[in-house]
Amino acid sequence: MKTTLTRRAILAATATLTLALSTGAALAQDKIKLRLSSVNTETDQRAIALVEKFGPAIAEFAEFEPHWNGTLFQQGTELEAIASGDLEMSITSAQELATFFPEWSIFTAGYVLQDADHQVRVFNDPLMDPFKQKVEEELGVKLLAPMYLGRRQVNLRMPKSERTVMTPADLAGVNLRMPGTDAWQFLGKALGANPTPMAFTEVYTALQTGAVDGQDNPIPTVVDSKFYEVTSQIVLTSHLVDWNFIALSKAAFDSMTPEQQETLQAAAWEAADYGRANQLAKEEELVSFLKEQGLEIYEPDVAAFREHVQAEYLASDFAKDWPEGVLEQVNALGN
Numbered sequence: 341m342k343t344t345l346t347r348r349a350i351l352a353a354t355a356t357l358t359l360a361l362s363t364g365a366a367l368a369q370d371k372i373k374l375r376l377s378s379v380n381t382e383t384d385q386r387a388i389a390l391v392e393k394f395g396p397a398i399a400e401f402a403e404f405e406p407h408w409n410g411t412l413f414q415q416g417t418e419l420e421a422i423a424s425g426d427l428e429m430s431i432t433s434a435q436e437l438a439t440f441f442p443e444w445s446i447f448t449a450g451y452v453l454q455d456a457d458h459q460v461r462v463f464n465d466p467l468m469d470p471f472k473q474k475v476e477e478e479l480g481v482k483l484l485a486p487m488y489l490g491r492r493q494v495n496l497r498m499p500k501s502e503r504t505v506m507t508p509a510d511l512a513g514v515n516l517r518m519p520g521t522d523a524w525q526f527l528g529k530a531l532g533a534n535p536t537p538m539a540f541t542e543v544y545t546a547l548q549t550g551a552v553d554g555q556d557n558p559i560p561t562v563v564d565s566k567f568y569e570v571t572s573q574i575v576l577t578s579h580l581v582d583w584n585f586i587a588l589s590k591a592a593f594d595s596m597t598p599e600q601q602e603t604l605q606a607a608a609w610e611a612a613d614y615g616r617a618n619q620l621a622k623e624e625e626l627v628s629f630l631k632e633q634g635l636e637i638y639e640p641d642v643a644a645f646r647e648h649v650q651a652e653y654l655a656s657d658f659a660k661d662w663p664e665g666v667l668e669q670v671n672a673l674g675n
């Protein structure tokens with residue numbers, strides 16, 4: 341569902357007005373409050389990085405107030421909440437941005453971004469300027485820094501003996517939970533599965549009851565959200581090097597002094613870099629933990645998955661929204 345431009349403009353204008361009023365009051369007291377809403381757990385490396393690095397670094401002039409596990413806003417509603425002035429921050433994704441701006445779907449395609457460093461090089465490349473500018477101007481959201489969520493793997497309830505997955509054909513008929521946006525549903529289909537849209541906070545129960553056959557997330561998430569308690573295998577497809585962004589209300593950013601903006605921007609990068617390093621370490625060290633919990637973890641025919649997924653995207657309507665030459669520029673920034 342694409343949000344119309346007029347609605348976006350109204351949302352952004354409302355945010356500016358709301359924040360001007362609240363900031364006026366806030367300045368009268370002292371600190372601007374930065375509420376962040378996200379559906380991940382507080383043990384997630386992105387949460388730890390923001391609490392340990394971002395919050396303290398801006399504490400002189402801003403109060404960082406994180407809300408985890410979707411307790412403030414449901415998954416996928418955060419950007420609109422920021423645009424309407426009801427929230428200041430979120431950890432957003434290309435998939436969420438693509439619901440407002442279709443060109444972002446290029447970064448939701450499987451097997452495009454290659455690894456964490458590739459994500460950083462792309463985020464810092466001038467090719468991203470038009471993408472970021474449109475989000476700022478039309479949604480009133482500023483993307484501060486890239487967060488590394490990790491390599492998404494296929495995580496199934498049924499044991500490997502019942503369903504061994506080597507190629508996309510082996511996922512035929514598997515009811516795979518994917519997040520709710522069109523881009524995520526397409527990725528589930530491109531993997532060969534039958535995607536079911538579902539909010540992140542409902543996934544554990546759906547796996548436990550058998551409402552779905554599996555889900556896809558990076559290995560650290562399988563541990564943080566305890567999906568390993570209700571699944572039996574992880575197929576190392578690495579089908580998406582998942583890219584998140586620390587998102588901030590542009591109105592909140594604009595209400596700060598240049599020095600405060602500089603401090604906040606540096607704090608966002610410090611948190612993003614810290615979280616990325618820790619998440620990369622977790623992706624390695626948690627494999628043995630999951631095997632100790634009894635999960636079977638194995639490599640499929642990744643080349644077969646990559647070829648099938650890329651062919652699906654290139655033949656899809658999504659590819660029509662990709663600005664000319666951007667995919668080549670992104671690939672050129674790879675290894």
Ligand code: KDO
Nearest residue numbers: 379380433519539540556557561
């Ligand atoms: C998910 O819902 O599977 C997902 O991994 C999608 C991501 O874009 C991101 O929203 C993530 O959930 C949350 O941050 C929870 O880890």
